[in-house]
Structure formats: structure tokens, C-alpha cells
Amino acid sequence: MATKNKNTFEFAPAPESTGHIQLRDQYDLFIGGKWIKPKSGKYFKTINPATEKQIATVADASEKDVDLAVKAARKAFKGWSQLPARERGKYLFRLARLIQEKARELAVIESLDGGKPIRESRDIDIPLAAAHFFYHAGWADKLDYAFPNRSVEPLGVAGQIIPWNFPLLMAAWKLAPALACGNTVVLKPAETTPLTALKLAEIIEEAGFPEGVVNIVTGAGKTGAAIVNHPDVNKIAFTGSTEVGKLIQRATAASDKKLTLELGGKAANIIFEDAAINQAVEGVINGIYFNQGHVCCAGSRLFVQESVFDEVTTKLKARIENLVVGDPLDKNTDIGAINSKGQLETINKYLEIGKDEGLEMFQSSCAVPKKGFWCKPTIFTGAAQSNRIVQEEIFGPVLAVQTFRTISEVVQKANNTPYGLSAGVWTDKGSKIFNLTSQLRAGVIWANTFNKFDPTSPFGGYKESGFGREGGIHGLEAYLKFND
Amino acid sequence: MQTSKYSSPPVDQVGIEDRIARITARSIKSSMKVEGLKMALSMIDLTTLEGADTVGKVTQLCTKAQHLCDEFPELPNVAAICVYPSMVNVAKQALGESGVKVAAVATAFPSGQSSLEVKLTDTKLALDNGADEIDMVISRGKFLQGECNFVADEIATIKEACGKARLKVILETGELGSLDQVRKASDIAIYNGADFIKTSTGKIPKAATLHVTCVMLEAIRDYYLTTGKMIAMKPAGGISKSKLALHYLMLVKEVLGDKWLTNEWFRFGASSLANDVLLQYRKAQVGGYQSPDYFSID
Amino acid sequence: MARLEIKKTYKIYIGGKFPRTESGRFYNPKGIDVNVCLSSRKDFRNAVVAARAAQSSWAGRSAYNRSQILYRIAEIMEGRRAQFIEELLQQGSTKKSAEDEVNATIDRWVYYAGWCDKYQQLFSSVNPVASSHFNFSQLEPMGVVAAIASESSSLLGLSTLIATAIAGGNSVVALASESKPLCSITLAEVLNDSDVPGGVVNFLTGKADELLSHFSSHMDVNALVYCGNDSKKILKLKETSADNLKRIRAYAEERILGEKGESPYLISDLNEVKTTWHPVEKIGAAGSSY
Known part of the structure; x- marks a missing residue:
């Protein structure tokens, strides 16, 4: 018998370095291309759920801040929607590339702020987020091919409220089609995971987007409600619980706001x-x-x-x-x-x-x-x-x-x-x-597979899992007005 | 399962790819890496299977097996030397009391295209010369013709001839055509007396992969869950880098568990892997990237 | 002596049968000398049960078969032109407008008959995902659709809502125009004679104000389509639909009654997009890892 080994083949710690990431101690609201303090002066903490340690404080946007953001988006809408579609697409391509360049930093922040394994944020969340921008970038000047015999135009200002489970990826799912279709956006990340969306705001600045095309307001349910109820918002896209989804459907009933909901499941x-x-x-x-x-x-x-x-x-x-x-x-x-x-x-x-x-x-x-x-x-x-x-x-x-x-x-x-x-x-x-x-x-x-995602593949539910699709050719409909 | 109806479960190739992607994403660092490298060395069947093999060549290889790197006395010897039957006595003599086993390929290696009589004689020659382990090949032609019973009987017959020697059954997975076939061949081998199942002869371009190994490990696991009996695994060919070897160990750990992580239950059929492992081991011990010039080639 | 005219009894249509309303109530539309069923919440419930029971086998019919059945509806309507024109006149149309509406309606059934086996090709896609999977999206009917017909056009508006819903594999519970209900029941008779399986289309007559909230709050109705311009009604429908996240489609009358009432997008509006993934084995292909 050859020599026997002791079984000591056990995992040694292999932590991803946090040395290269850049985070501020405090984040303001990203409105009209500028970082603006909340009117209330209030901030809330975002913590690392793995250590319960504070990572940063983040502005708590009130109704007034949301109003400011919607106004900035409205102001930007004309220019953005009238920009030659190809140019609009080029901004998105540029954004996709910048996300790829900063993938490692974004992955680490995603795991720090949300608790998800770095393997997933590195291999799934961040690459897919970049892929979503890349995919939709190319749609910007091809929308007429997506809806034969139908003329399309952007809706206007889109209010987007995203969950804490895939913070950057959900931001990408929402922003990419909205922007490609010529809308401007007020986006609210979840209160427990705001950091990658705020980093994305920095990247959007770096990409040179016109001011006000993307506005990012942080806060909890009240901030979200302010977006939903704002009279000058043309579109609400929400991903979250079925309970809140129903509230939003009721709250927007009296308006012409186009609505898409991506809600719960029990697959x-x-x-x-x-x-x-x-x-x-x-x-x-x-x-x-x-x-x-x-x-x-x-x-x-x-x-x-x-x-x-x-x-x-x-x-x-x-x-x-x-x-x-x-x-x-x-x-x-x-x-x-x-x-x-x-x-x-x-x-x-x-x-x-x-x-x-x-x-x-x-x-x-x-x-x-x-x-x-x-x-x-x-x-x-x-x-x-x-x-x-x-x-x-x-x-x-x-x-x-x-x-x-x-x-x-x-x-x-x-x-x-x-x-x-x-x-x-x-x-x-x-x-x-x-x-x-x-x-x-x-x-x-x-x-014979499960939990696969791709920007070309429409995602969304039947029944109480919500309505509307995100991704693919079918996902574009949610961000367009049809003149018929 | 001695009938012609081998009902092996289907294998989904893309599912296997996903599984392997997760395994290779594992980070094997510091203490784990050092332990893994030592373990890998101890599992190597140091192999020379050439028409040009001579007494000199085999003797040199046996020296290598016992002196992997004298700088690090804590390192184990390799598990075995793998040679043709005609070289078994040479190896046996050269290895002496080192504890390194001698494995012989037999049964009209590598094609297996001969009669059972010839294959038995070949096996007996190896055993008579003192082989501790026999690496047989299955009749792929018969298998692909659907003659599973023929393949099964051949394995059972050779197993009987082996006596106390452990039998490794080489499936030559690169010739089987699909992962479903790999699974089926694994089951035939396991249910008919294989002590080891082994991927490849090393004589065709498509040798061991993590994917094929994963399928074979699943067959071993399913057999273990059904019967409680352990079967050993040997991927062979194409494994020349430490990193890949460590991924194999990770695969074994996750599919079968730590129990299989000894050279009784897992081997690498390789000729150049040992030096790369030594290179990495030295780097882990003394720091800095290493040059192959500092490690003996035999 | 003049022959005594046989008057028609207008009943509702549920599950392929023509019952009276379970409530025993009736109403008289203004200026029309007939008693029309004043359907109740229970009638609606029964109709939804019938629609649910019929839906999946209707959706399971081949597209070709659905197409032929819709065409059959047009054939049978053509044979009953006179009756529809007569009823439209009774409901206050001029002869010209009655004829135009019947013609347009029959043509619209033919139009949607032609879409049954084509819209899927238009709206489905094979999606080039980056991983080794075959991924495709196709439309599937939402299920049971509650339809609230145009008030002003009792035949064309109603027919369009029903045609778009059933061409796409849904079953329907429709509420007829309150003031002009006669054509709806005659249309039900046509459907009943046209190989449309019982329960696929169900008709109620009655008062919209009484029934709307039941339509929108019923938990086993998947979608609600409304044709009309009454923003108060739309608001109410939307609010009460949220209980089961019913899909609401509100179309202006001009949209449905005009040229744009002919559009495959009206079919896709009552369909869900289903996306399916399956691995694609790579053995034998370039770059195979086996």
C-alpha cells in the first residue's frame, strides 16, 4: 500500500482585495448631473450585512428632492429624445464599456453592500449588467424594426424603483431599455443596497451623459412613493414585492402612467x-x-x-x-x-x-x-x-x-x-x-437548466408575478408610446 | 447488472459544463494549495508507455519516482510506475522496497483489438512479472456495436485473472462519442469488477478532461450510494499542470468527498505533471517563480 | 287577419347555453320594446367558471382550426345580415350605418380569422443568448378575458374585442352595450352555430355600473379589456383590478371602431410572453470540452 494522506485539503481563506475600491463616506443625490444634498439634510446608513459595519451614509430623498429629480429629467427629456438615435446608442455603448473596465471594483462593492458572494457578483451580476447596456445600446437606432407597421416614440420621464437582490443588475435592466428608447430616468435603488447605483451615477458622469438624463435618488419606501405619485412621471417600472406592486397599480390608476411590475414568485x-x-x-x-x-x-x-x-x-x-x-x-x-x-x-x-x-x-x-x-x-x-x-x-x-x-x-x-x-x-x-x-x-x-439570464431573453411573469417584460425585443414595449 | 440492458441515467453535457465551471472558479490558495500539491504527487502513476521504452529509460523513471525532490524530504513518493508488461520486472527491481507500486497496461493495450486469449496471456505476463496493478482497456469496438455483454464479460474475466492485483479499467472516453456513453461504460466496468475506472490510454489526442471525470465520478458515487462499495478513479493523459491537478482534487472532494482523497482511491496517469507540481511546491515554500531547470527530467 | 308576430326573447349566453339571468331581473333599453336580462354578479361568476373550463382546450386547438372557426363566424353572420341590420335599426341606427356596421363586422371576423395562424410568427423570437442554450419566446393566451363592449357600437366594437381575444386563444366573458344589447345576443347565436366551443365566449347583458367592479375584482379573471372613453370607469377598473394584478387594456372607441381596430397588436395585447430555455449540447462541435 502506498503512503496514505491525511485529508487536509480544506479551503484556506481567499478574500478578494478591497484595496482598489473607491467609496466616499457620504453620498448625496445625483440630480441634473450634479451631486446635491437632500433638502431635509437627512442621511441614512448603509451597512455590510456580513459584518454589520457601516460602509457609508446615503442621502434620504424626500418628496421635494424627487420633484427636483423629475424636473431635471423632464428638462433633459427634449434634448435626449431628439438626439439622433445612433448618438444615444453610443452613450450606452460607452457606459457598457466603462462598467466592464470597472467590473472588479463594482463587484467588490456589490458584495460588500449586499452580502452576495463575490463569485456571483464577479461572474454574473456585473458582466450581465454591462451586457444589458451593450445589448440595448444597439436598439436605440433600430426601434422601428421591433414594431412593424407601428410608429413609436419615447414616453418621457421614467420612474424606476429597484430591489436589493441584484442592485446594479436591476439598475441596468431598468436603465438600459429606458435610455435606449429615448426616455430620461429617475431611479431609486433599494435602501439597503444603494452603493453600486451611486457608483453607476459616477460612471454615467464619466461617460459624459447629458445632465439630467439619469437621476439617482436614494431612500426607502417614501421616496419610492414620491416617484410613483409624481404627476409628471410618464412611466413606472417597479421590481419588488407583489404587495407593493398592487399598491402601485392602484396608485397609478388615475394617471396615464405606463406601468410594468416585476414581482414575487414561488417557482x-x-x-x-x-x-x-x-x-x-x-x-x-x-x-x-x-x-x-x-x-x-x-x-x-x-x-x-x-x-x-x-x-x-x-x-x-x-x-x-x-x-x-x-x-x-x-x-x-x-x-x-x-x-x-x-x-x-x-x-x-x-x-x-x-x-x-x-x-x-x-x-x-x-x-x-x-x-x-x-x-x-x-x-x-x-x-x-x-x-x-x-x-x-x-x-x-x-x-x-x-x-x-x-x-x-x-x-x-x-x-x-x-x-x-x-x-x-x-x-x-x-x-x-x-x-x-x-x-x-x-x-x-x-x-434542464435553471436561473439563467441574458439581455436578449425577455423576463417577466404571469398572474401576480407582475406584468411587462424586461430584456429582449419584447422588453422594449414597456418604454415606448405607440401612436395607434 | 449482468444483462445486456444497462440502464444508466442520462447525462446533460451543458449541466456538466456548469458544474465544472463552478469547480474551476474555486480558489485554491496557501495551506490548501500546499496540501493539494503534496496530495497530487502522492497520487501520480508516473507513466512511460512507448515503443522506445528500454531498461535504461524505465530504470531512470523509477529513480525519479523515489527522488522527486530531495530538497523537500516531507514530499511523498508517487503512487506507482506505469509501464508495459515487458518492463514490469525492470521496474519492480528498480523500485525495491520503496512502496511505489508497479502498474502494467495489459489486454492488447492501447486498442484492445485482440482475442480474449491474447488479453489473458498479456495480463498473466504482467502479473507473473510482479505487477501490483493491471490497467486494461475495454473493447471500444464491441461497446460501440452495442455488445455490452461482451465488454462486461471481458472485464469480469480479466478481473478474475487479476487475483489480488487491482484492476483499472480504461474506457478510452475520447472514443466513446458522448458523455452518456461514458456513463454507460463506467457502469459496465464498475458492475463487472473494476477496482478503478480510468479515462484514457494517453494514445489518442482526446484524453482526460474534468468533464469526463465528473461523469465517471458520478457513476462511482451512484454505485457507492447503492452498494456502499468504493471504486477508485484515474484520469489519465493531458494533465500536466498543477492547477489542473488541483481542480481534479476539488472535483473529487465535491462529488465524492474527502474519503476518496488518497492514492488508494484516486490517481493521476501522467508523465510530466510531477515536475510542474514540484515547481509550484517550491514556489510555495521558498517564494518566487521557479525554473524547470532545477527539477530533474527522467 | 294579420299574422301575429313572434317576438324574440333575449337571453344571456353562458357555457354554450342560453339561460335567463339567475336574478330574474330585466330592463328595457331606452326606445327598444324588449325585455333584456339584467345580469347579476352570480351570472358573471357562472360565466367565468364556464370560460375557465373552456379556455385551455380552446388554446390547445390548432391555430388553423381556430382560424377556420373564426371564418365560420363570418360565414354565418353573412347569412344573418338582415337580422343584424334589423336589430341595429331597432337600436337607432340609420339604414346606411346599419349596413356599414354589419359589413365592417363581418369583414373584421374574416380579418382576425386570418391572423390566428400568423400572429405567433410575428411576435415570437429566438433569442441569441450568450450561453449554450436554445432560448425562444412565444405568446400564450392570458386566459379568461373580461370584455366590456363599446357602448356606441353594439356590433363592431363587441365583435372586435371578442375576435382579438379568441383569435389569441383566450376565452371571454363580454358585457354587451347597455343601451344597445340586441345584437350581442344574436351574435351569441351566431357563435353558438359556428363551432365555437361552449364557454369560449359568454355574453351578459345588463348595467355596466352594477357589473364593472365585479368584472375587475374577480380573482379568476386574467385580463380586462374595455372599449370606451369614460375615464371614471377606467379609473375604477384599474383600481379594483389590482387585487390579482389583472391586465387592463383600455381602448378609445375610435381606435377599435376605426381602421386601427384591425391590428395584430390587439391580439398580442391579450397574450403573455413565455420564454423557454434548454441546453444545447456541444459534443462534436468546435471547442467541445468533452
Whole structure:
């Protein structure tokens, strides 16, 4: 027998350096191309959820500040919308390039401010954000081809409110089509993750955008409400909770504001016995634990055909033991920090509900840091459609596993939800894939894959997951007025 | 599973790509890297399989196996020397009591295009000369013709002939055509007596990849989950850089677990990997980038 | 002695049947000597149940088949021109405008019959994603559509809303013009004779003020299309629709009744975009990692 090794092949810390990033201690509002102090003089803290340490303070925009921002956007609209479309596109191309140049800095700030693993911000969020600008840049002078026999013009001032789960990426999803279509924008990042949007404001300055084309106002719900209710805004685009989405639909009912909503989800992810089980397991892991499960399209309801239930759950449990939970800046981290204390409390509440309802809970045995907000990857088995953790969006790394026997049963159960954002299906049989993908009521269907995104691919939901699409040719409609 | 119906699960190639992308994104640094490098050295089957192999060449390689880098006495020896059957006695003698094993390729290596009789004789020759391990090739032609039973029986027969020697079954994955076929061949080998499954002969351009290895490790894992029995893995060919070797170790760790991270359960079939590992090891120990001139070539 | 005229009883149309309103109530549209059903919330509920039951199999019909059924509607309407003209006259149209409206309506059914098997090609896309996936987007019907017809044009407005909805695979619960309800029931009879499966289109008559909020607040209605210029009604519909994030489409009468009432964009307005991803294996291709 040759020499035996001790098993000491364990991860050593591999933190991404924060040395090259430039952050101010305090951020004002970016209005009309200038950095302006909030009228109220109020600022709020943004913290690193992994350490609970303050990173910077950020202006709290009031109704008056929002009004100023809308006025600046209105003032800029004429010039921006009348700019030759090709020139408009060139600004966006330039922006895409600058984001690529500053990708590393943006990735580190994204992970610092939001808690997501650097692997994801580096490999997914930031590159995709740049890709979104790049894709839409090219549309600016080709919009007539997107809508045959229809004349289009920009809407005017777009108010955009984005969530905390993909701060820069969502800013890109919103800004890129709006600007390409000739609108000007007032954008509000989420209060727990404002920093990359503010860095983006700096990049927009650097790119030489005309003043007021993009205005970035920071704040919480009240700031968002001020945008929604502002009479001179022509368009509201919101990504966030279904609850707030409904409020916005009511609030804008009396106006002509065009509205798109990208809201919650409770996606079914379905594994058939004939699937490539090992890849399906990997897809399920990516489907629910990506970005700590803070993903509206997360595959949070897993349906496993009864004949492979034991195999799938055994492999899932083994796999989550391999997931590295901890410092978001460590290059090996798979699951970072929960975005905020409030969100952690929500997740923990659902863990209690799941246990109280008698479900079997399995968590990774990993240790989590003492400071900061953490949730171990969690699997509940023995779930049914009647369980609350199956019905309600948890927005955390929590998977509920149910079994099924037949196609018709699983289709019925998968569609048995007010949501309809995404769904997944795993089977090796082509005709079964098309059967499922056509019967599942959701805007995005991943077959033998999950949680893939691309600027050319329209994203958005059915039913209470909102309306309108973002990305692709279909996403342009949300930012245009049609003269018919 | 001795019938002609091998019902292996399907493999999704793009899913495997995603999995490998996650593995290669892992950062293997400092203490982990040093441990990984030592581990990789201990898992190498130092290989020479040339028509031009001579007593001199094999003897030199055996010297290398026992003196990887005398500057660092904490370094392990490689796991084995891998040679043709005719060179087994040479290697055996040169290695003496070092603990380094001798593996012999057999069964009409590398094509396997011969009769079972010839293959058995080939195997017996290697064993009689003292081989500790036999690296056999499967009959890819028969496999591609759909004659799985033939392939299965051949493996079982050679296994029987091996006695106490451990049997590595080379699938020559580059000739099988798809990852689904790799999985199927893995299952046939595992269920018919393979102690190791091995990717490649090193004699065709398409040798081991992380992707193919991942599929084979999944087969090993599924067998383990079903039977509780461990099977060993050996990727061979195309692995000449430490970084890639470390990714392989990471793959084994994540798919099979730490239990497989010894040279009893995992090997690299390689000829030039050892020196690159030494280069990296020296850099980790003394700092600064290293030159190959400081490491012996045998 | 003069022959006693047989008068028509105007009933509502739910699930392929012609019941009276469950409420037993009726009303008399101004200047028209008939009793028209004053549909209730329950009638609406029943109609939604029928529409829901019929929708998925309607959407599952081949586009070619839907196209033929819409064309069949035009054929049967053509045979009943006289009846529609007579009813329009009863509702106050001039002979010229009645004839024009019937002609335009029949032609509009033919127009949308032709779109059934084409709009998908116009609005779907294959999206060139950067990863190794086949990614395509296509339209899918929203499901059950509540339609509130034009008040001024009882036949063309109503037909356009229904045609655009069902051409795109939806099922419909429509509320007829309150003041001009006669054509709607005759149109229901045409649909019933035209191979349109029961439940795919359902008609109610009654008072918009009573029924609108039920239309917009019903949780099992996916979309609501309104043709009219009453901004108060639109506001109310939008506000109450938020409970289940119903898709609201409000069109000015001029849009629907004029030339622009013929547009595939009216079909796509009542469809969702569904995007599907599937991996594309790269074995054998250049750069394959296998």
C-alpha cells in the first residue's frame, strides 16, 4: 500500500482585495448631473450585512428632492429624445464599456453592500449588467424594426424603483431599455443596497451623459412613493414585492402612467425519474441557493417524482454540505450574507412555521460567522401544497420538497399558486419537456437548466408575478408610446 | 447488472459544463494549495508507455519516482510506475522496497483489438512479472456495436485473472462519442469488477478532461450510494499542470468527498505533471517563480 | 287577419347555453320594446367558471382550426345580415350605418380569422443568448378575458374585442352595450352555430355600473379589456383590478371602431410572453470540452 494522506485539503481563506475600491463616506443625490444634498439634510446608513459595519451614509430623498429629480429629467427629456438615435446608442455603448473596465471594483462593492458572494457578483451580476447596456445600446437606432407597421416614440420621464437582490443588475435592466428608447430616468435603488447605483451615477458622469438624463435618488419606501405619485412621471417600472406592486397599480390608476411590475414568485422545479438526476440536483441547488435565495424566480418549490425521491433528497443533502457559507468576499463562498436583519427575521419566521407545521428540516452542518446575518442552506421534506412555506415567498435559501406521481398531478400543483414568474422541468424526454413547458403558467421556463439570464431573453411573469417584460425585443414595449 | 440492458441515467453535457465551471472558479490558495500539491504527487502513476521504452529509460523513471525532490524530504513518493508488461520486472527491481507500486497496461493495450486469449496471456505476463496493478482497456469496438455483454464479460474475466492485483479499467472516453456513453461504460466496468475506472490510454489526442471525470465520478458515487462499495478513479493523459491537478482534487472532494482523497482511491496517469507540481511546491515554500531547470527530467 | 308576430326573447349566453339571468331581473333599453336580462354578479361568476373550463382546450386547438372557426363566424353572420341590420335599426341606427356596421363586422371576423395562424410568427423570437442554450419566446393566451363592449357600437366594437381575444386563444366573458344589447345576443347565436366551443365566449347583458367592479375584482379573471372613453370607469377598473394584478387594456372607441381596430397588436395585447430555455449540447462541435 502506498503512503496514505491525511485529508487536509480544506479551503484556506481567499478574500478578494478591497484595496482598489473607491467609496466616499457620504453620498448625496445625483440630480441634473450634479451631486446635491437632500433638502431635509437627512442621511441614512448603509451597512455590510456580513459584518454589520457601516460602509457609508446615503442621502434620504424626500418628496421635494424627487420633484427636483423629475424636473431635471423632464428638462433633459427634449434634448435626449431628439438626439439622433445612433448618438444615444453610443452613450450606452460607452457606459457598457466603462462598467466592464470597472467590473472588479463594482463587484467588490456589490458584495460588500449586499452580502452576495463575490463569485456571483464577479461572474454574473456585473458582466450581465454591462451586457444589458451593450445589448440595448444597439436598439436605440433600430426601434422601428421591433414594431412593424407601428410608429413609436419615447414616453418621457421614467420612474424606476429597484430591489436589493441584484442592485446594479436591476439598475441596468431598468436603465438600459429606458435610455435606449429615448426616455430620461429617475431611479431609486433599494435602501439597503444603494452603493453600486451611486457608483453607476459616477460612471454615467464619466461617460459624459447629458445632465439630467439619469437621476439617482436614494431612500426607502417614501421616496419610492414620491416617484410613483409624481404627476409628471410618464412611466413606472417597479421590481419588488407583489404587495407593493398592487399598491402601485392602484396608485397609478388615475394617471396615464405606463406601468410594468416585476414581482414575487414561488417557482416550481420539477424532476422526473428519467432526468439526468445528477445535473438536476445541481440545477436545483443553483435554483434555490443562488444569491442566498434572494431571487424572485428562485426554484423554491421542488417537485420530485416519487420513484426518485430518496435519491434526489440524499444527493441534495450531500450537496448542501459542500456549499461554502460565509464571507461574501471570499472567492470560494457559495452562500453569502442575508441582505438585512429584517430579511433574516422573515426567513427565520418561515423556518419556524415549517417546523411547526411538522415538516422535516435539514440544514447544512456548516458553521456561520457570529457577526452579520446568516442562514444555512435549508431543505424541508414532506411538504404539501397546503404548507405555508410552500405557498408564500420566503426569499431565502429555503427549499420545500414535495413528491408527485404523474404529469397531470404535477402540472396542476405547479400551477396552483397566485404567482407565475418562472418554472423548471427536468426530464430527458423531449416531448415531455414541451408538454410541461407549454402547460406551466409562468413567464420563464427553464428546461434542464435553471436561473439563467441574458439581455436578449425577455423576463417577466404571469398572474401576480407582475406584468411587462424586461430584456429582449419584447422588453422594449414597456418604454415606448405607440401612436395607434 | 449482468444483462445486456444497462440502464444508466442520462447525462446533460451543458449541466456538466456548469458544474465544472463552478469547480474551476474555486480558489485554491496557501495551506490548501500546499496540501493539494503534496496530495497530487502522492497520487501520480508516473507513466512511460512507448515503443522506445528500454531498461535504461524505465530504470531512470523509477529513480525519479523515489527522488522527486530531495530538497523537500516531507514530499511523498508517487503512487506507482506505469509501464508495459515487458518492463514490469525492470521496474519492480528498480523500485525495491520503496512502496511505489508497479502498474502494467495489459489486454492488447492501447486498442484492445485482440482475442480474449491474447488479453489473458498479456495480463498473466504482467502479473507473473510482479505487477501490483493491471490497467486494461475495454473493447471500444464491441461497446460501440452495442455488445455490452461482451465488454462486461471481458472485464469480469480479466478481473478474475487479476487475483489480488487491482484492476483499472480504461474506457478510452475520447472514443466513446458522448458523455452518456461514458456513463454507460463506467457502469459496465464498475458492475463487472473494476477496482478503478480510468479515462484514457494517453494514445489518442482526446484524453482526460474534468468533464469526463465528473461523469465517471458520478457513476462511482451512484454505485457507492447503492452498494456502499468504493471504486477508485484515474484520469489519465493531458494533465500536466498543477492547477489542473488541483481542480481534479476539488472535483473529487465535491462529488465524492474527502474519503476518496488518497492514492488508494484516486490517481493521476501522467508523465510530466510531477515536475510542474514540484515547481509550484517550491514556489510555495521558498517564494518566487521557479525554473524547470532545477527539477530533474527522467 | 294579420299574422301575429313572434317576438324574440333575449337571453344571456353562458357555457354554450342560453339561460335567463339567475336574478330574474330585466330592463328595457331606452326606445327598444324588449325585455333584456339584467345580469347579476352570480351570472358573471357562472360565466367565468364556464370560460375557465373552456379556455385551455380552446388554446390547445390548432391555430388553423381556430382560424377556420373564426371564418365560420363570418360565414354565418353573412347569412344573418338582415337580422343584424334589423336589430341595429331597432337600436337607432340609420339604414346606411346599419349596413356599414354589419359589413365592417363581418369583414373584421374574416380579418382576425386570418391572423390566428400568423400572429405567433410575428411576435415570437429566438433569442441569441450568450450561453449554450436554445432560448425562444412565444405568446400564450392570458386566459379568461373580461370584455366590456363599446357602448356606441353594439356590433363592431363587441365583435372586435371578442375576435382579438379568441383569435389569441383566450376565452371571454363580454358585457354587451347597455343601451344597445340586441345584437350581442344574436351574435351569441351566431357563435353558438359556428363551432365555437361552449364557454369560449359568454355574453351578459345588463348595467355596466352594477357589473364593472365585479368584472375587475374577480380573482379568476386574467385580463380586462374595455372599449370606451369614460375615464371614471377606467379609473375604477384599474383600481379594483389590482387585487390579482389583472391586465387592463383600455381602448378609445375610435381606435377599435376605426381602421386601427384591425391590428395584430390587439391580439398580442391579450397574450403573455413565455420564454423557454434548454441546453444545447456541444459534443462534436468546435471547442467541445468533452
